Amino acid sequence: MNVALKLLFTGLCALPVVSTAAAASLPPLAESWPTYSGDYTGKRFSSLTQINQSNVKHLTLAWVSRLKGGMDEGGGLLAPPPPPQIIGGEAKEPVVTGGVFSSDAPISVRGAVLQVDGVLYATAPDNAWAIDARTGNVLWHFFWKTKGGTHTGNKGMGLYKNWLFFETADDYLVSLDARTGQERWHKEIESFPEQYFSEAAPIVIGNHVLVGAGNDSDEPGSLRSVDPETGEIQWRFHTTPMNPGDPGADTWPNIEAARHGGGHVWVTGSYDEETHLYIFGTGNPSPAYSSHNRTGDNLFTCSLVAVDVETGKLAWYYQTSPHDTHDWDSAQTPVLVDGDFDGKPRKLVLQAARNGHFFVLDRVTGEHLLTSRFTPWGKWVKGLNKNGQPIRDPAHDPQVGGTIANLDGWTNWPPPSYSPQTGLFYVRGYENYGLYYYTETDPRGAMGMGGVARGGQVSLGTSIRAIDYKTGRIVWEHPFENGVGLPGMIGSGLLTTAGNLLFAADQGDNLVAFDPANGKPLWNTRLHGVSNAPETYMLDNHQYVMVAAGDTLYAFTLY
Amino acid sequence: MAILGSNARRAALALLLTALAWGVHPAEEPGSAAGKRNPLESHDFERPPDDPASIARGKQVFSVNCSFCHGSDGRGGEGGPNLLRSPMVLNDQKGEIIAAVVLNGRIEKGMPKFNLPRDSITDIAAYLHSIKVSKMSNFTPRMVLVGDAAAGRAYFNGKGGCTRCHSVKKDLAGIGAMDPKTLQDRIFAGGETGLLGAAAAGAKPRKVTVTFPTGETVRGDLVSLDDFIVVVSDADGHRRSIRRDGDTPKVDVVNPRQPHLDMIRQWEDRDLHNVTAYLETLK
Numbered sequence: 001m002n003v004a005l006k007l008l009f010t011g012l013c014a015l016p017v018v019s020t021a022a023a024a025s026l027p028p029l030a031e032s033w034p035t036y037s038g039d040y041t042g043k044r045f046s047s048l049t050q051i052n053q054s055n056v057k058h059l060t061l062a063w064v065s066r067l068k069g070g071m072d073e074g075g076g077l078l079a080p081p082p083p084p085q086i087i088g089g090e091a092k093e094p095v096v097t098g099g100v101f102s103s104d105a106p107i108s109v110r111g112a113v114l115q116v117d118g119v120l121y122a123t124a125p126d127n128a129w130a131i132d133a134r135t136g137n138v139l140w141h142f143f144w145k146t147k148g149g150t151h152t153g154n155k156g157m158g159l160y161k162n163w164l165f166f167e168t169a170d171d172y173l174v175s176l177d178a179r180t181g182q183e184r185w186h187k188e189i190e191s192f193p194e195q196y197f198s199e200a201a202p203i204v205i206g207n208h209v210l211v212g213a214g215n216d217s218d219e220p221g222s223l224r225s226v227d228p229e230t231g232e233i234q235w236r237f238h239t240t241p242m243n244p245g246d247p248g249a250d251t252w253p254n255i256e257a258a259r260h261g262g263g264h265v266w267v268t269g270s271y272d273e274e275t276h277l278y279i280f281g282t283g284n285p286s287p288a289y290s291s292h293n294r295t296g297d298n299l300f301t302c303s304l305v306a307v308d309v310e311t312g313k314l315a316w317y318y319q320t321s322p323h324d325t326h327d328w329d330s331a332q333t334p335v336l337v338d339g340d341f342d343g344k345p346r347k348l349v350l351q352a353a354r355n356g357h358f359f360v361l362d363r364v365t366g367e368h369l370l371t372s373r374f375t376p377w378g379k380w381v382k383g384l385n386k387n388g389q390p391i392r393d394p395a396h397d398p399q400v401g402g403t404i405a406n407l408d409g410w411t412n413w414p415p416p417s418y419s420p421q422t423g424l425f426y427v428r429g430y431e432n433y434g435l436y437y438y439t440e441t442d443p444r445g446a447m448g449m450g451g452v453a454r455g456g457q458v459s460l461g462t463s464i465r466a467i468d469y470k471t472g473r474i475v476w477e478h479p480f481e482n483g484v485g486l487p488g489m490i491g492s493g494l495l496t497t498a499g500n501l502l503f504a505a506d507q508g509d510n511l512v513a514f515d516p517a518n519g520k521p522l523w524n525t526r527l528h529g530v531s532n533a534p535e536t537y538m539l540d541n542h543q544y545v546m547v548a549a550g551d552t553l554y555a556f557t558l559y
Numbered sequence: 560m561a562i563l564g565s566n567a568r569r570a571a572l573a574l575l576l577t578a579l580a581w582g583v584h585p586a587e588e589p590g591s592a593a594g595k596r597n598p599l600e601s602h603d604f605e606r607p608p609d610d611p612a613s614i615a616r617g618k619q620v621f622s623v624n625c626s627f628c629h630g631s632d633g634r635g636g637e638g639g640p641n642l643l644r645s646p647m648v649l650n651d652q653k654g655e656i657i658a659a660v661v662l663n664g665r666i667e668k669g670m671p672k673f674n675l676p677r678d679s680i681t682d683i684a685a686y687l688h689s690i691k692v693s694k695m696s697n698f699t700p701r702m703v704l705v706g707d708a709a710a711g712r713a714y715f716n717g718k719g720g721c722t723r724c725h726s727v728k729k730d731l732a733g734i735g736a737m738d739p740k741t742l743q744d745r746i747f748a749g750g751e752t753g754l755l756g757a758a759a760a761g762a763k764p765r766k767v768t769v770t771f772p773t774g775e776t777v778r779g780d781l782v783s784l785d786d787f788i789v790v791v792s793d794a795d796g797h798r799r800s801i802r803r804d805g806d807t808p809k810v811d812v813v814n815p816r817q818p819h820l821d822m823i824r825q826w827e828d829r830d831l832h833n834v835t836a837y838l839e840t841l842k
Contacts, residue, residue, distance in 0.1 A: 095605065148605050193649045195604050217692070218644040260644055377824050400698075401705030401832050402743055404823075407755065432755050433823050435747060435831075437740065439698030444634050447644055447692050455744035458823055459756030481784040481812075489755070506785050521786050 024206035024309075025273045031538040033115040036156055036201040037415060038535065041336040042270035044417040045496045046536045050543035052499030055558060056513045056523045062544060062557040065136030069107040069127040069551070070094070070143060083129075083138040086181045088174060089145030094126070101152045103169065108531050109548035110492075111156030111201055115537040120546075121159070121178065122553065123166050125151040125199065130181060133539055136555065140181030146170050150197040150216065155268065155413075158202035158209055160228040165209050167198035173211055173226060187231040194219045195448075201268045202226075203278075205309050208234060210278060212265030217448040218286045221264035221301075223278075225312055235312030239263035239282045239300045247314065248299030257294045262286030263301035267331040267413045272347070275364055277306040277315050279336070279349055283329040284321075289398050289438060289452045290445025297322040302330040304351060304359070306366060316366025320353045322389055325397040326380070326436070327449065328354040328409040334363075335418045335425065341369055341470060350469050352416055352427040354409030355381075357390055358467055372472025374429065374465055375410045398436035398452050407432040407457060408490070415493035415533045421500060422516045424466040424475055428491045428504070431460040462491060464504055464519065478519035480507045493533025495545075503545060505530035511547050511554075527554055609685035617686030620679045628670070632695075633687050638669065643692055654684035700740035704836055706829070711837030714830050721834070724818060727841055735841040743835040747826065749819025763815040767791055769801055770809040777801065781812055 029038040030047045037044055051059060071094075072082040097103045107124045114121040119139065120131040126146050130139040149169035158165040163184060164176040171190040176183055190196035190213045198213040209226040221239040226232065240261035241249035252258035262285045269280025285294055285301035302321035307314055320330040335350045341360065349363035356375035361368055371388035373381075380396040396403050408430075416427040433456075440451035463479040495503040502516040511530055513523040527549040534547040546555045622631060628639030633648075635641035642648045651657050658680045664672035675683075715721045725731050734742065745751060751759035764780035769789060777799060782790035789810050791799050801808065814820065 097605070191646065191650055192604070193606075194646050195649070217649075218641075219646065219649075256640055260641075395828070399705075399828070401703050401828070402740075403828050404747070404826050404831065433747075434756075435744060437698070437703060439696045441697055441702075442634075444630070444636075444641070446695065447634075447641070450692060450695060453696075453698065453740075455740060456747035457752050457754065457756045458748045458820065460820060460823060480786075509785060510787060512786070524787055526787075 024271070032117075033113070033535050033537050034159060035114070036112045036158070036203055036268040037270065037333065038112075040205070040271035040273060042333045042415070042418075043335055043337065043420075043496075044415055044494060044533065045419050045498070047498045048536055048538055048543045049497070049499045050538070050541075051497065051501065051536070051545060051558060053501060053515065053522060056499070056501060058558055059513070059523055059525075059545065059556045060559060061525075062555040063134075063136035065131055065138065065553040065555075067107055067109065067122065067124070067127070067129055067131075067138065067551050067553065068141070069124055070104075072141065072143075082141075084140045084181065086140065086142045086176075086183060087145065088142065088183045088186065089126075089147075089168075090170070090172070091145045091147045094145040095148040097146075097148045097151065101150050103146050103148065103151045105151065107551035108153065109551070109553065110153035110531050113532070113535060113546065113548065113553070114157055114159055115535070115546075116159060116178075118539055119178070120553070121157050121164060122548070123154040123156055124551070125154045125169055127154075128157065128164070128166055128176065128181070130178065131553065133537065133544070133555075136553065142174075142176055142181045142183070144168050144172075144174065147192060149192065149195075150199075150214070152197075152199060154199050154201075156201035158204040160204040160207075160209065163228055165202040165204070165211075165228070167200055167202065167211060167213070169197045169199060171196050171198045171213060173198070173202065173209070173231065175228075175231065185231050187226070189213060189224060189226070190215075191219075200266050203268050203271070204228060205271050205278065208309055210269075210309075212267075212280075214264045214266040214283070215262070215286075215448075218260035218262070220259055221262055221282060223265045223280065223307070223312070225309070237305075237307050237312045237314070239265060239303075239305065241299075251297040251299040253293070253295050258298075260286060261294060261298060261301060262288070263298075263303075264329075265331070266329075267333060270334045270336050270349070271309065272306075272336055272363055274347075275315075276309050277363070278309045279304060279306045279334045279363060281305075281320075281329070281331040281334060281351065281353075283331045284324050284327045287445055287447055287451065288327045288449050289325065289436070290440055290447075290450075291323065291325045291397065293445045294323075298324075302328070302353075302355075304330065304334055304349065304361065304366075306363070318359070318361055318366050318368060318387075319389060320351065320357065320359055321355045321392075323392065324355070325392065325394075326355075326405055326409070329412075330354060331413060332411060333413075333415050335416060336363055337418055337420070337469065339420070339423065339469070348469070350418065350425050352411050352425065352429075352467070354411055355390060356406065356410035356429075358425070358427075358469075358472055359388070360469055360472070370469070370472050372467070374427070374467055374472075374474055375406070375431070377406060377431070377433075380405055398438040400438050400441065402435040402437045402455065404433060405436055407434045407454065412490040414491055417494040417496045417502070418469075419496035419502070419516050421496075421498065422466070423468065423470070424516065425469050426464060426466050426494050426496065426502060426504075426516070428462065428464050428494065430462040430490065433458050433460070462489060462507065464494070464502075464514070466516070466519065476519045478514065492530050492547075495534040495536060497536060503534040503536075503547075505534075505547075525554075525556070527552075606688055609688060613682045613685040614689045616679070617682030617684065617689075620675065621683050621686050624673055624675065625683070633690055634695075642687055643690060648684075648687055651684055651688075654681040657684050657687075700738040703740045703743055703832075704839060706832030706834070706836035708833070708836040708840050711830075711833030711835065715834055715837055719830065719834065720818075727838075731838060731841060733841060735839045739835060739839050742838060743831065746834055746838070747819070747823075747831060749816035764792075765815070766813045768811045770811070772807060784810065784812065
């Protein structure tokens with residue numbers, strides 16, 4: 001029985017009617033990996049214990065699977081036949097965009113890989129695969145002929161019954177039959193000419209498929225709910241005010257600025273099964289650096305936002321970076337934790353934001369509980385206001401003469417993890433600095449990400465930090481060497497397990513099992529270029545740990 | 560481009576390939592040879608190019624009829640909104656969406672009707688679509704010179720501690736010939752660097768000494784270092800990969816850029832600007 005059916009049955013047991021999201025629930029993360037974060041909480045904590053501290057040093061390779069992208073050409077007479085290939089897309093021929101994030105860049109699996117009923121579902125931009133989770137054999141390959149767009153990294157698929165959903169950089173939501181890879185339909189979710197690019201992992205909650213997109217021009221962000229059967233839109237939540245009088249409109253100089261204000265929903269959020277709130281982070285305001293044309297706090301950019309999943313109506317918000325001026329998104333995964341705070345049991349949401357601050361809120365009400373800085377440099381911030389929000393110092397905004405600041409923020413979208421065993425929140429951080437030169441002297445300002453040149457880039461290294469959510473203090477930090485010739489990197493995500501383990505890549509070469517209590521390495525294997533967050537699942541009473549390194553999946557187990 | 564030399568460009572390209580595989584979000588410099596599109600700048604997604612003659616006619620018609628309110632470059636002006644980011648303009652292909660607005664006006668927003676021939680509206684559309692947002696900049700490297708040279712000299716000789724390693728008569732003689740932005744970038748980073756602080760090609764390597772429990776040592780240039788392996792290039796250029804078990808063997812690294820790295824968190828913008836202004840005088 002697939003997971004969606006299980007959901008349905010769970011729903012039937014819990015309620016007298018076949019409900020939708022009201023009954024949507026997932027079991028604690030263990031055997032399968034049916035959604036972006038494994039379960040709805042964003043904790044990436046697996047309750048599996050077969051692989052644990054006492055035996056992790058015997059962890060061994062189960063299989064390797066190299067994924068071929070693009071059009072399958074076949075391997076010649078002596079090569080085994082390629083897996084069935086299904087081709088979709090609106091372009092006659094795939095458009096090669098060029099640039100750093102070119103559509104023809106080498107295949108890199110950076111997002112979540114689903115595991116349901118012994119089949120893995122993986123993506124890279126314009127590509128999707130089904131893979132036998134026991135053997136690593138590819139069962140089918142779907143290739144999307146793209147019209148173009150920014151191809152930075154696809155974050156994975158969503159699953160509803162037998163239907164898969166993934167986004168394309170040219171702004172379609174594509175639904176595939178999980179059994180065959182055949183396309184059911186594709187729907188435009190954003191306007192390609194408006195320079196949106198869609199790479200988020202859709203998340204399925206009840207009969208809602210939630211999708212978002214990115215945009216580095218000046219267009220507005222939104223979260224959409226789509227019907228899993230028809231692809232028709234159910235509701236849309238704009239992350240900036242669209243009309244005078246909308247909530248947050250008084251945090252913009254005028255409605256024109258708000259309508260071009262960014263705040264994109266490009267990272268999958270988390271879902272509270274009890275309150276039916278979908279909680280997600282939003283991206284930077286736009287224009288990113290010409291901020292004088294958007295005076296005010298710029299709601300709901302750089303915010304944690306909770307909406308009712310049935311209606312898309314706003315329940316609460318908390319802005320983690322009022323009036324951001326550095327492209328420091330707050331899109332990072334919100335992590336839902338039930339735990340004590342100030343001696344009382346609370347339903348919490350935790351986030352480590354790209355601006356270097358860690359936040360704890362009540363996830364039912366949005367009440368702010370704690371802010372701490374998890375980074376060593378904070379000259380850009382003058383302090384915290386009474387709501388715990390960082391107060392930016394405008395002197396550190398990009399200036400014509402160059403201002404020093406952290407480059408690209410202190411963490412990014414690769415997922416963090418939280419272990420209820422240790423009570424610690426784990427996040428990968430990086431410490432890159434440089435100069436931001438404001439290059440647009442026209443008083444009308446620049447658009448989108450324009451108006452800044454960078455220089456003097458320096459990396460002081462990357463690390464994994466463990467944060468005590470009750471105090472905001474860093475309990476341990478494991479730094480990684482770099483600066484030898486490797487740039488500071490956003491790296492890949494994290495996984496904790498009830499086997500008292502933290503799985504994560506180091507600078508990228510090694511997959512490492514750490515002791516989550518202190519960051520001590522217990523096991524490692526050299527895969528070169530670990531590219532996504534490690535995952536774990538159980539098949540035939542054997543626990544697997546799986547990770548991607550570029551175009552290759554590796555699965556490990558105990559024999 | 561000015562910021563990365565040609566060797567660095569090649570290195571940056573190689574790094575990018577690695578970077579993409581490693582899940583890096585590279586912060587590309589504007590105009591870098593590593594990619595024609597800078598992810599930090601506004602993008603211009605590919606459009607089929609329009610007829611240059613149509614674009615030229617469109618520019619003419621636009622400047623006569625539209626630029627007073629929308630600016631000569633379409634970015635907005637006296638009362639009219641920025642057209643280059645307008646969803647209507649972005650979704651328009653050949654004037655089919657723009658036409659309705661031009662012909663009917665938007666009276667409620669103060670835009671009058673323009674009774675223009677359809678061909679002229681197609682030309683206006685071609686002109687607007689030809690404007691490359693990503694190419695807009697009036698920045699020149701000399702604009703970064705905002706500091707005070709005398710204060711920079713005092714900082715250089717005093718609090719900054721620069722004279723511990725540098726001399727304006729020796730290694731920095733004539734440094735003012737460098738463009739001020741490149742100069743300031745290098746003062747901050749301690750030399751040329753690439754994407755996200757990647758070492759530039761030809762940069763001085765980090766020196767490493769590996770000391771075994773027996774007292775035996777291996778010295779050389781550091782190639783790579785993680786918790787499990789240290790790779791050393793010795794005086795003959797041979798690479799040695801040495802296993803690490805915790806703190807054994809002992810690994811000591813000396814980075815020639817370390818004094819600059821130690822200053823990174825301490826710098827005040829003003830001091831950096833002043834030192835740049837001072838060194839710029841060393842022609």
